[in-house]
Amino acid sequence: MENKETEHYTSDRPIFSEKEDAFQRYPFSKRIADTITNRKSKDSIVFGLFGAWGEGKTSVINFIKKEISSAGDEYIQITFNPWRFTDEAALLTSFFNTLATEIKKAVPIETEEKADSPSKKKGWLKRQKEKWENDKEPLKTNKEAIGDLIQKYGKLAAIFGAGEAAETIGKAISNVDIETLKSRIEKLLEVHKKRIVIFLDDIDRLDKSEIHSIFRLVKLTGDFSYTSYILSFDEEMVASAIGERFGTGDKKAGENFLEKIIQVPLNIPKAQPDALKKFCFKLVDNAINLNSVELKKDEVQRFVYQFTTNVLPRLSTPRLAVRYGNTLSFTMPLLYGEVNMIDLMLVESLRVFYPNHYSFVKDNSDYFIGSYSDGYDRGNNQEKINDFKEHLEKLGKNLTKAENEKVKDLLSNLFPKLKTVFGNYHFSNESYNEWYVQKRIVSTKYFDRYFSYAVLEGDISDIEFSILIEKIRNNDSLEVVSAKISEILKTTSADNFLHKLRSQEKEYDWNSSKIIAKALCDFSESLPSEGGMMSMGFETPFGQAAILILQLFKNNKSETDLFDFAKELMLYPKQFKFAYELNNWFRSGDRPEEKLFSEEQYQELAQILTERAISESGDDSIFEKFPEYISYLGHTWAERDKSDYDEYVKTYLNKDENNIVSLIKSYVPTIRSTAKPEPYKGDLSKDRYDYLVSFYDSKELYDRILSAVPIEELEKEEQSWEERGERDFTEINMLRQFLFWYNKENEKKASNTV
Numbered sequence: 001m002e003n004k005e006t007e008h009y010t011s012d013r014p015i016f017s018e019k020e021d022a023f024q025r026y027p028f029s030k031r032i033a034d035t036i037t038n039r040k041s042k043d044s045i046v047f048g049l050f051g052a053w054g055e056g057k058t059s060v061i062n063f064i065k066k067e068i069s070s071a072g073d074e075y076i077q078i079t080f081n082p083w084r085f086t087d088e089a090a091l092l093t094s095f096f097n098t099l100a101t102e103i104k105k106a107v108p109i110e111t112e113e114k115a116d117s118p119s120k121k122k123g124w125l126k127r128q129k130e131k132w133e134n135d136k137e138p139l140k141t142n143k144e145a146i147g148d149l150i151q152k153y154g155k156l157a158a159i160f161g162a163g164e165a166a167e168t169i170g171k172a173i174s175n176v177d178i179e180t181l182k183s184r185i186e187k188l189l190e191v192h193k194k195r196i197v198i199f200l201d202d203i204d205r206l207d208k209s210e211i212h213s214i215f216r217l218v219k220l221t222g223d224f225s226y227t228s229y230i231l232s233f234d235e236e237m238v239a240s241a242i243g244e245r246f247g248t249g250d251k252k253a254g255e256n257f258l259e260k261i262i263q264v265p266l267n268i269p270k271a272q273p274d275a276l277k278k279f280c281f282k283l284v285d286n287a288i289n290l291n292s293v294e295l296k297k298d299e300v301q302r303f304v305y306q307f308t309t310n311v312l313p314r315l316s317t318p319r320l321a322v323r324y325g326n327t328l329s330f331t332m333p334l335l336y337g338e339v340n341m342i343d344l345m346l347v348e349s350l351r352v353f354y355p356n357h358y359s360f361v362k363d364n365s366d367y368f369i370g371s372y373s374d375g376y377d378r379g380n381n382q383e384k385i386n387d388f389k390e391h392l393e394k395l396g397k398n399l400t401k402a403e404n405e406k407v408k409d410l411l412s413n414l415f416p417k418l419k420t421v422f423g424n425y426h427f428s429n430e431s432y433n434e435w436y437v438q439k440r441i442v443s444t445k446y447f448d449r450y451f452s453y454a455v456l457e458g459d460i461s462d463i464e465f466s467i468l469i470e471k472i473r474n475n476d477s478l479e480v481v482s483a484k485i486s487e488i489l490k491t492t493s494a495d496n497f498l499h500k501l502r503s504q505e506k507e508y509d510w511n512s513s514k515i516i517a518k519a520l521c522d523f524s525e526s527l528p529s530e531g532g533m534m535s536m537g538f539e540t541p542f543g544q545a546a547i548l549i550l551q552l553f554k555n556n557k558s559e560t561d562l563f564d565f566a567k568e569l570m571l572y573p574k575q576f577k578f579a580y581e582l583n584n585w586f587r588s589g590d591r592p593e594e595k596l597f598s599e600e601q602y603q604e605l606a607q608i609l610t611e612r613a614i615s616e617s618g619d620d621s622i623f624e625k626f627p628e629y630i631s632y633l634g635h636t637w638a639e640r641d642k643s644d645y646d647e648y649v650k651t652y653l654n655k656d657e658n659n660i661v662s663l664i665k666s667y668v669p670t671i672r673s674t675a676k677p678e679p680y681k682g683d684l685s686k687d688r689y690d691y692l693v694s695f696y697d698s699k700e701l702y703d704r705i706l707s708a709v710p711i712e713e714l715e716k717e718e719q720s721w722e723e724r725g726e727r728d729f730t731e732i733n734m735l736r737q738f739l740f741w742y743n744k745e746n747e748k749k750a751s752n753t754v
Helices: 004-008 026-037 057-069 088-106 118-134 146-160 162-174 176-191 208-221 234-243 253-262 273-290 295-313 318-335 341-353 356-363 382-396 401-414 418-423 429-437 447-453 462-473 478-489 496-505 510-526 541-555 562-569 574-586 599-617 627-640 642-655 658-663 686-693 700-708 731-752
Strands: 045-050 075-080 197-202 227-233 264-267
Touching: 004 118, 004 418, 026 045, 026 057, 026 075, 026 088, 045 057, 045 253, 057 075, 057 197, 057 208, 146 627, 176 227, 208 234, 208 253, 208 401, 273 295, 273 318, 273 496, 273 510, 295 341, 295 541, 318 341, 341 356, 341 401, 356 382, 356 401, 382 418, 401 418, 447 574, 462 478, 462 510, 478 496, 496 541, 510 541, 510 562, 510 574, 541 574, 562 574, 562 599, 574 599, 599 627, 627 642, 642 658, 658 700, 658 731, 686 700, 686 731, 700 731
Parallel strands: 045 227, 045 264, 075 197, 197 227
Antiparallel strands: none
């Protein structure tokens, strides 16, 4: 019986069909196949397909095979897997036997004389050697088997052993006699109109001596007419391995050797960042959904910010995405409920994308959860701080400067105590308790639990992007900049464009930042905002545009007009939704020092946004026009001027007795889930009820409900509660839920009175 647990994991298997191609490798593969099938020359050709492990070389080979197969039966495709053999003799024998067997299948002709016994085999070998050394045998009839001729090499290799076989074959090839034999094979291929395509994959998985044997084999047989080789391997790894045998004995010597063998060197096209990101987040969503993991909006927001900012730049191959998705699928069911899930997801990203740092964290907990106090006068333990920085420098020696900054930021988010190392911060007992309650990895009680068990179509031209940045830095008009962005977006996705913009986000000065921010506001209406992780949209182009503007503000925090520009952005976007998104990100940050503005300034931004909402509501109300934002708009309005807010609500409720339904509905949370395509309303839960009646008198709300809906209708049946959004929301059920909590509240008051 099939184990359903395996369905939680993604197979890291090569793909075969064009519809499975998520990284635009099929056109590249088809071009190689076309090159082979369109060739008129009979000369052999050797292709080198270069790429690191996990980049998709085998998938490209599968695509090439499929395209060649569609070209007709003229082509004999032979796949030889070289890493199944332990010595050179077995390698050579198997190669020639495989070649002979496949050709015999394609060209079934009379077979050679049998050599079943050792004595017969010895006699055949003796006669064959004499024939090769003394006899210039003429070409036989067209019944001579190509496979039989080729298999003679294999028999020599099997009897003499790899070294002697190679030497014997080498001598034979240098003789006129073997040239005649070679000509026979080539003539038969020509007569039967056959071309041979030989694939050798996974060469970089062999050891050094085996790699050398493979290339010696290719060099030995690579000049056969009507034959094409496609060799797939990691160029750097193979060049280093064979370099020891030639010239100066280094990697450069290996590269020089490869240049003599490979006639057409080709690199696997890099997977686009946008495609890799979508692929990776799809796997993350699968892991979350398959394991029934529930995450709050602020948790998703934290993960998406950290992952897209500090981890995503390290995603270079589909294999890394698969490894990360499978890692989450394995760890989530083991630790769900036992640890902070966002910390777990970020720790696992550290393991996959920064493996050396992960190992260091695992084995050196004191640097991450221990104290940096010297234990006497509350000063810092400078020796420990210096030791840690030295370790961090060593760990990052193979990373770029930007990558070192990103992994430092990721570690600081996971382990807030590191802010003492990088910024001289100190934490109160309340912080330690908060970490414990949230099951954070930085808590000494939870740390051990976390360790106990990838110019193509759609890419952006660097030249065109440089022209855009030049226009921005030259302070060209917003119209000129927007026109250039519009031109770029005609040839690429918004995802790719924003990824490119974000890659240089620390390089923009304040004037440039303001132009970029306004330009993004102008395009916000056209930016996709639906979907993403848990369907909350944070990593969509819409969400990423807002995050980029937040980063621009953070990078220019000392500018005197920072707040004035923030106020302007509450009104500038044509779409209220994007203005709110910016406001939401401006308010992000766990600690006061991470905030952009003061509480008074945040209230001023809220007031501007609220007045805009009222204005855009027209004859309607904000409860009908902007129900999704009412918790924030209503809360901040009541904080500023409770009587003014109460008057607005009262006027609205008095306008129509049924407006009480819209008011309460605006406080029911909107649920977003990958399990359902569209957002949907949830329940009026106890905490939502409490939040609602903290603004409005519960008795007045109750009376207005009874004015709108007869009590008999409300009491007709019991209220019901949603389970994971499987039941459709109804307004009448929402009102019944309100009555349920209202009655509970009154029962509690009555019992307290008694």
